Amino acid sequence: MTKTVLCYGDSLTWGYDAETIGRHDYKNRWPSVLQAALGGDARIIAEGLNGRTTAFDDHLADCDRNGARILPTILQTHAPLDLVILLLGTNDMKPVVAGSAFAACQGISRLVRLIRNHAWPFEFDGPEILIVAPPAIRATGNVPFAASFPGGIEESSKLATLYRDLADELGCGFFDGNSVAKTTPIDGIHLDAENTRALGRGLESIVRMMLGI
Template sequence: MKKRIVCFGDSNTWGFDAKTLERFPEGVRWTSLLAERLGEEFQVVEEGLSGRTAVVDDPLFEGLNGLNYIHPCLMSHAPLELVIIMLGTNDTKERFHLTSYNIAQGIARISQKAKATTAGIKGASPIVLVVAPPPIGKEYFETEVGKSMGKDCDLKSAELSTHLKGLMQIQNTEFLDTKGIVPMNTIDYMHLDEEGHRLLSELVFNKIKNILSRERNVC
């Protein structure tokens, strides 16, 4: 049986292309590039949804609260070697009135819920890796997405990884920071372009290798 990894995220996991407003094809999305890097021994499950938040119900759109979906999602794909959670970009929206620390708290809550499932190998808790998404560029507000996102999304996004790192250390959850390594695009400044997907896949792949090698040494 292949070792299964679920990538649970928003439009940047789904593969939204801000240039065409469609989905990047396989071979471009970071999830499919990750699958190529991992090889035939692994199966990467793409569970990205545009607009998804960690814990917030969006009053404008239905079904975007990740907390409500994470448990059945993981159980449906069990048994899992690893769960990768990359959320937080949509939680910065002005209409949600969350601070950057509140957003980190929400991600900590959903990661804890993932760890509380029995979706891991032989009914154990799965290994969870939380990835802090690349910060939103300040120029986003002058693009079309600024109307929907509202003010100060870039500021909250830039502060998120610091709070997340601290909470994941307390929670003893694997953490990966993309800040300063993986850039957003120069169209709406809140989605990955082809190069961003490539860099993210490389970063996540190296982290997974590190995690699994440590797990083997423990066993």
């Protein structure tokens, strides 16, 4: 039976292209690359939203960016699920949102609890969970982005260690996005086409292992 994977993330999952201030071609987004790598063994659902946080409010958009508030509805929409990939935390680095890696780690913990305790329809078993640390923020000459993430370079560099420890504690899978991808200096936050493709390719092995395919 084909496995179903939900990719729950922010603009890195949506496919924001800092060079064009648009969206990467569908084939270049990391969920699409992962889908191609897995072929017919799994169905990938890309659920990315620009500005999405782990579990914090951000009222600077005409949508709800609080990942914890929206997640239960999305879980119910796409059930049954075999795996949920959580790739969030960069936007938590904004001081107006949370401003620390520790807060983002708490937010990821909240999302894991929501998945584990969800009232799945029709007695479906809950999915496996894979926590992915986003590639760290880097220095940029983009003034608006740099101003939005003061202290973000140092704080985001802590995410991988914190997320790895959290995954061990909660019995989740873990993947460090820094091991295969780097953010673009154009804005210090996002991934160019090469790096978002690399993230999709890098995730194939652990996703196959967690799905047993």
